[in-house]
Amino acid sequence: MTQAPTRHERYFADHQALAAASPGPAWLDTLRAAGWERFNAIGFPTARRGNERWKYTAVAPIARVNFAYPFLPPDNVGGPEPDFGFAAVSAAADFDGETGDAIRQHLGRLASFEDDGFAALNTAFLRDVAVVRVPDGSGAPVAVRVNHAATDGPDVEQRYARHPRTLILAGRNANLTVIETYTGPPGPRYFTNAVTEIVVSEGAQVDHYRLLNESPAAYHVGVTRVHQARDSSFSSASFALGTALARNDFAVTLDGPGAYCSLNGLYYTGQGQHIDNLISIDHAQPHCTSRLNYKGILDGNSRAVFGGEVLVRRNAQKSDAQQTDKNLLLSEDAEVDSKPSLLIYADDVQCSHGATAGQIDAQTLFYLRSRGLDLAAASRMLISAFAREIVNTVKPQPLRDYLDSLFDRNIAVKTLPVGR
Amino acid sequence: MTTPKVISRSSTTSSELDSDYKWGFTIDIDSDLAPKGLSEDVVRLISAKKQEPEWLLEWRLKAFRHWERLQYREPAWANIHHEPIDYQDIYYYAAPATKDAPKSLDEVDPEVLEAFEKLGIPLQERERLAGVAVDAVLDSVSVATTYQDMLEKAGIIFCPMSEAVRNHPELVQKYLGSVVPYTDNFFATLNSAVFSDGSFAYIPKGVRCPIELMTYFRINQADSGQFERTLIVCEEGAYVSYLEGCTAPARKSHQLHAAVVELVALDDAEIKYSTLQNWFPGDKEGKGGVYNFVTKRGLAGGRNSKISWTQVETGSAITWKYPSVILQGDNSTGEFYSVALVNRYQQADTGTKMIHQGKNTKSTIVAKGISAGHGNATYRGLVKMMPTADGAKNFTQCDSLLVGDQCGAHTVPYIEVKNPTAQMEHEASTSKVSDDQLFYCQQRGMSVEDAHFMIINGFCRGIFQELPFEFAMEASQLLKVSLEGAVG
Numbered sequence: 001m002t003q004a005p006t007r008h009e010r011y012f013a014d015h016q017a018l019a020a021a022s023p024g025p026a027w028l029d030t031l032r033a034a035g036w037e038r039f040n041a042i043g044f045p046t047a048r049r050g051n052e053r054w055k056y057t058a059v060a061p062i063a064r065v066n067f068a069y070p071f072l073p074p075d076n077v078g079g080p081e082p083d084f085g086f087a088a089v090s091a092a093a094d095f096d097g098e099t100g101d102a103i104r105q106h107l108g109r110l111a112s113f114e115d116d117g118f119a120a121l122n123t124a125f126l127r128d129v130a131v132v133r134v135p136d137g138s139g140a141p142v143a144v145r146v147n148h149a150a151t152d153g154p155d156v157e158q159r160y161a162r163h164p165r166t167l168i169l170a171g172r173n174a175n176l177t178v179i180e181t182y183t184g185p186p187g188p189r190y191f192t193n194a195v196t197e198i199v200v201s202e203g204a205q206v207d208h209y210r211l212l213n214e215s216p217a218a219y220h221v222g223v224t225r226v227h228q229a230r231d232s233s234f235s236s237a238s239f240a241l242g243t244a245l246a247r248n249d250f251a252v253t254l255d256g257p258g259a260y261c262s263l264n265g266l267y268y269t270g271q272g273q274h275i276d277n278l279i280s281i282d283h284a285q286p287h288c289t290s291r292l293n294y295k296g297i298l299d300g301n302s303r304a305v306f307g308g309e310v311l312v313r314r315n316a317q318k319s320d321a322q323q324t325d326k327n328l329l330l331s332e333d334a335e336v337d338s339k340p341s342l343l344i345y346a347d348d349v350q351c352s353h354g355a356t357a358g359q360i361d362a363q364t365l366f367y368l369r370s371r372g373l374d375l376a377a378a379s380r381m382l383i384s385a386f387a388r389e390i391v392n393t394v395k396p397q398p399l400r401d402y403l404d405s406l407f408d409r410n411i412a413v414k415t416l417p418v419g420r
Numbered sequence: 421m422t423t424p425k426v427i428s429r430s431s432t433t434s435s436e437l438d439s440d441y442k443w444g445f446t447i448d449i450d451s452d453l454a455p456k457g458l459s460e461d462v463v464r465l466i467s468a469k470k471q472e473p474e475w476l477l478e479w480r481l482k483a484f485r486h487w488e489r490l491q492y493r494e495p496a497w498a499n500i501h502h503e504p505i506d507y508q509d510i511y512y513y514a515a516p517a518t519k520d521a522p523k524s525l526d527e528v529d530p531e532v533l534e535a536f537e538k539l540g541i542p543l544q545e546r547e548r549l550a551g552v553a554v555d556a557v558l559d560s561v562s563v564a565t566t567y568q569d570m571l572e573k574a575g576i577i578f579c580p581m582s583e584a585v586r587n588h589p590e591l592v593q594k595y596l597g598s599v600v601p602y603t604d605n606f607f608a609t610l611n612s613a614v615f616s617d618g619s620f621a622y623i624p625k626g627v628r629c630p631i632e633l634m635t636y637f638r639i640n641q642a643d644s645g646q647f648e649r650t651l652i653v654c655e656e657g658a659y660v661s662y663l664e665g666c667t668a669p670a671r672k673s674h675q676l677h678a679a680v681v682e683l684v685a686l687d688d689a690e691i692k693y694s695t696l697q698n699w700f701p702g703d704k705e706g707k708g709g710v711y712n713f714v715t716k717r718g719l720a721g722g723r724n725s726k727i728s729w730t731q732v733e734t735g736s737a738i739t740w741k742y743p744s745v746i747l748q749g750d751n752s753t754g755e756f757y758s759v760a761l762v763n764r765y766q767q768a769d770t771g772t773k774m775i776h777q778g779k780n781t782k783s784t785i786v787a788k789g790i791s792a793g794h795g796n797a798t799y800r801g802l803v804k805m806m807p808t809a810d811g812a813k814n815f816t817q818c819d820s821l822l823v824g825d826q827c828g829a830h831t832v833p834y835i836e837v838k839n840p841t842a843q844m845e846h847e848a849s850t851s852k853v854s855d856d857q858l859f860y861c862q863q864r865g866m867s868v869e870d871a872h873f874m875i876i877n878g879f880c881r882g883i884f885q886e887l888p889f890e891f892a893m894e895a896s897q898l899l900k901v902s903l904e905g906a907v908g
Contacts, residue, residue: 052497314825329840332807341832343499344850347822352849355833357805359840 008040014069015124021071022127025095031108035123044117056305056337057276061245062219067161067191069125070153084398086145086179091128091164102133107167110197110225118221118247122195125163132178136171136201143177143396150184150192150214159189166196170204170232177207179399182222184214189244191219198224200232202256207395212240212248213406216273220246230256230285237393238265239403241410242273242302251280254288254316262291266390268411269334271300280309281323283316286346290320295390296327297383297411298334308340308353316346323353328360328386383411457508460484463613466513470582470616473589476596483602483612490606498769499798499830500738502674502711510676512614512647570630576660577622578633581649584620591622595653599682599719599746607678607713607740611647615680618648623658623689632888634663650681654689656722661692663891674737675700678713687722687749692730694887695743698898699735704905706765706794709737716743717773720752720781728755729772730886732895734902737766742800744773747781747812754783757886759895761902762795762827771801771832776809776842785816788880791827792903798830805842814844821879822852823872823903873900 015036019029044063047054095103107129113120130146148164170176182192192214200206214220220243228234238248252261267275281290296304306325327336340353360382368378387407394400455462463484467477494505571578577588584592602612619635635650654660677699683691693716702709712735718727729743745754756772774783789797799818820829831848853875861871877884877896884892 317825327837329837332840334840335836335838337837338835339833340846341830342848342850343828343830343832344820344822345828347825347827347852349822350851352847353831354848355835355846356844357835357837358843 008043010066010068011121011124012036012040018069018071018125018127024127025100025104027104028095028126032124032126035113035120035126038113039117039120039124042115042117042120053278053307055307055339056303057245057247057274059221059245062191062221065159065189065191068153068155068158070160070162072151072153082398082402084145084179084396084402086143086177086396089130089132089144089146091130091146091148099131099133102169103129103131103167106169106197106199107165108197110199110227111195111223116223118193119195119223122163122165122193122223126165128165130164130166131169132167132176133169134171134174134176134204137173138171139173139175141175141177145179145181147181147183148192148194150182150190150218152185153190159191161191161193164192164194166194168196168198168206168208170198170200170206172201172203174201174204174206176204177209177396179209179211179396181211182214182220184218186215186217189217189219190215192221194220194222196222196224198226198234200226200228200234202229203231204229205233206235208234208236209394209399210236210238210248211403212238212243212246214241214243214246216242216244216270218243222246222248224248224250226250226252226261228252228254228256228259228261231258232256233259234261235393236261236263237390238263238267238277239390239407240265240267240275240277241406242267242269242275244272245274247276247278249278251282252290253282253284254290255284257285257287259285259288260290262393263293264390264393265294266296266387266407267294267304268297268387268407269299269302269304270410271302273300273302274305275302276305276307278307278309281311281321283310283312283319283321286315286317286319288316288319290322292321292323293390294325295386296325296336297330297387298327298336299330299411301331301333303335303337306336306338306340306355310342310351310353312342312344312346312349312351314345317348319346319349319351321349321351325355326386327357328383329357330359330383384408387411456511458484458510458512458614462512466614466616469513470585472582472585475593476585479597479602480613483609484614486603487606487609487613490609494606498740498800499796499832500740500767500769502738502767505674505676505711507610513616574627574630575624576627576629577620579620581615581618581620581651584651588620588622591653592620592651595651595682595684596649597682599684599717600680600715605715608680608715611649611678611680611715615647615649618650618679620650621652621660621662623652623654623660625655626657627655628658629660632661632663634665646675646677646679648679650679652682652691652693653684654686654691654725656686657688658686659690661694661888663694663696663888665696665698674708675710676713677710677736679715681714681716681743683718683727685718685720685722685725685727685752688724689722690726690728691718692728693718693743694891695729695731695733696891696895696898697731697733697735697739700737701735701764701766701902702737704764706737709766710735712736712739712741714741716741718743718745718754720745720747720749720754722749722752723778724751725749726753726755728757728886730757730883731759731770732883732887732898733758733760733768733770734898736768739766739768739770741770742773744775745783746775746777747783747809748777749781750778751780752778753781756783756785756787756801757883758787759790759880759883759899760787760797760799761790761792761899762797763793763902763905764795765793766795768796769798769800771799773802773804774814775802775804775806776812776814777806778809778812780811781809782812783814785814785818786882787818788883789818789820789829790823790876790879790903791820791829792823793905794826796828796830798832799848800832800834802834802836803844803846804836805839805844807838809839810841812839812842814842816844816846818848819879820848820850821876822850823876873903876903
């Protein structure tokens with residue numbers, strides 16, 4: 001369970017150096033220390049018996065590397081991404097004033113690190129927080145982007161771990177669109193350990209886009225926690241291009257009648273890559289609706305893991321939940337492990353889930369080829385159509401166009417599907 | 421429901437505990453008990469009592485030593501909650517005290533026969549019309565097997581496991597543990613160490629078993645565990661349909677049942693295995709009941725072989741059971757049809773595993789869960805497509821019905837695909853009994869309870885049709901009895 005002490009020592013030394021170099025308000029120091037204490041106690045998770053949350057993903061590649069903290073100023077936010085016409089938010093949060101109070105009130109509240117080693121480690125290295133805050137009652141649409149760009153650290157030989165933190169606070173009846181992107185240089189293997197907390201207040205509407213476009217050799221563990229109040233609406237689309245190892249742990253709590261969430265996802269993995277999506281929806285109150293639709297495209301010897309958990313609590317009558325996971329396998333060596341589960345404790349509910357895995361349908365391919373398309377063009381067309389269902393849920397046009405070309409470029413049919 | 425007639429003259433009568441479980445009688449027969457608890461001595465004692473050959477004792481001991489290493493690692497992933505089981509507080513061997521093994525029905529203790537008559541098992545010769553050969557296992561020992569002569573003529577071996585060990589050691593040695601090795605899991609390991617009896621069936625090449633084979637299990641002794649082991653081997657082109665039924669007396673304490681079933685189907689062979697599980701589910705407050713931790717697995721090893729599991733699970737305080745098929749032979753087929761009903765405080769974590777290895781292998785899973793009272797039913801199933809399983813197909817459907825607002829229905833499928841040409845589809849839904857349907861039935865003059873039963877029966881119809889005819893009737897009755905008090 002616990003890792004070799006030397007690695008912990010490295011993290012500990014960096015944690016202490018960070019506390020000394022960037023002392024925050026007292027509450028922040030306390031939070032950091034608590035994060036460290038918990039991480040020190042539980043370490044990184046393992047797929048040991050009974051740990052269903054990590055059943056198919058081993059974090060040993062991350063646990064065994066001696067990652068250092070880069071101690072860079074948080075001026076890298078903004079990054080090389082196109083701006084989609086959205087205003088950028090700096091990660092250098094101001095802990096003073098009214099916003100400071102809001103941060104203190106909410107930071108670490110949703111992303112519990114009690115039994116999550118990664119969230120604990122992120123909390124131990126809390127320094128820069130990208131804060132998006134829309135006050136109560138401001139119904140005017142707000143659109144911003146948060147880009148966490150990893151840059152090369154000071155020492156080329158050293159591998160670095162970054163712990164970006166995002167806090168999104170949508171006040172009552174707010175109308176907010178946030179694009180959260182993660183990018184990085186193609187250099188040495190680095191590790192991004194991100195935590196995002198999203199509070200959606202009564203009647204608020206939040207569109208959240210999460211784009212993972214890191215180096216193909218990077219490690220990424222992202223924890224996103226969303227809390228929805230009464231009559232709020234939360235739409236999310238997560239896009240992930242493969243990294244060596246990526247984890248997207250996304251949990252939504254529907255904590256007020258009439259709340260609605262729609263979680264969409266598209267992931268693509270190539271040679272040597274592994275991606276793990278764990279999407280949980282907690283129907284804690286009656287009359288909530290949730291939609292979950294994730295799709296995967298797998299190439300090379302890559303592996304994709306999907307874990308869906310829809311929980312309907314005893315009092316959450318009239319819940320309506322749908323959950324889908326579809327996977328397209330382009331290669332002989334790809335593997336998909338899908339576990340879409342439903343845990344239901346209330347009786348007056350409509351819940352369903354579905355999962356599929358398979359290759360491109362041979363008959364559909366044949367049809368297109370009989371119309372004069374060659375195999376590559378026909379495959380591309382079908383793969384693109386498969387992906388587009390998710391891309392089309394994106395509302396901002398510039399982002400949608402960008403995603404279309406990004407996925408088309410990456411899934412350039414390197415390996416032709418076997419049309420057996 | 422009428423109050424059960426209790427044939428027991430001593431011991432706790434079931435009526436004070438629960439009057440709705442009509443199988444809750446105990447039979448007062450002398451039992452030959454091994455001391456409580458598990459140790460190497462007990463394993464040796466069991467083996468000695470059964471006059472087993474050296475290799476079997478060795479195998480048991482290996483299992484026991486492995487289990488000792490596992491001691492504190494009872495599987496924890498299932499969605500079940502119970503007090504820790506004290507494995508040293510269980511009788512691992514309880515045989516009806518008879519000096520010699522019974523040669524014919526006449527030598528069987530009349531009280532045992534009376535018990536089985538009460539259970540409605542066609543054990544006597546007059547039941548030939550029912551066309552069922554029965555191997556009845558009371559506590560740990562097989563009591564009698566009917567229709568030996570007729571089966572022998574066809575070359576079929578159907579006998580208690582202990583007898584098979586004596587008379588056909590080469591077959592037992594070849595296949596025992598070949599599908600479920602003693603290291604398989606905590607409960608299978610425990611079973612391998614202490615199994616006391618069970619059924620053995622061997623269908624030779626090209627033979628279609630003329631009658632349905634049947635085993636009836638019953639736990640009688642208080643605080644005892646039942647650890648039977650069943651092994652069925654179907655040679656090339658053979659066919660057998662096998663039925664299994666279970667009951668237990670109503671006891672305030674929990675009883676442990678950890679069985680292992682192994683099926684082997686060679687080329688073109690087909691095995692159909694049906695279970696009607698009605699162990700004591702515990703009383704209305706959730707006291708007592710059987711802990712049913714069972715490992716069942718079939719190896720569809722031959723080309724075009726087929727293994728089909730059908731189960732109706734209405735009993736047990738806890739059911740932990742995943743009848744699986746390893747689809748090794750090309751074109752082999754695996755099927756799993758299940759109805760799991762939980763009422764009172766019952767918990768069921770059950771499902772299947774379909775492991776596709778051969779080319780063009782096919783599997784079908786249809787699981788129906790019904791939750792009522794304070795029950796919790798979980799479907800947990802694995803479909804695994806290995807890299808060699810070109811063109812494999814799976815279809816899975818799990819539906820859950822909720823009756824009342826204190827129960828739970830859960831679906832936890834595991835899908836692992838390592839071959840792009842494999843196709844798998846999974847769908848599941850959960851809902852309550854439709855108000856519209858209920859209204860329609862009531863408007864036609866049916867009571868709420870009858871309407872519920874009819875709708876639930878219809879929900880399970882597809883599964884019941886997979887059962888042999890007599891069993892289908894019984895299953896439907898069982899469902900009705902188990903649901904009593906849940907609605908209306």
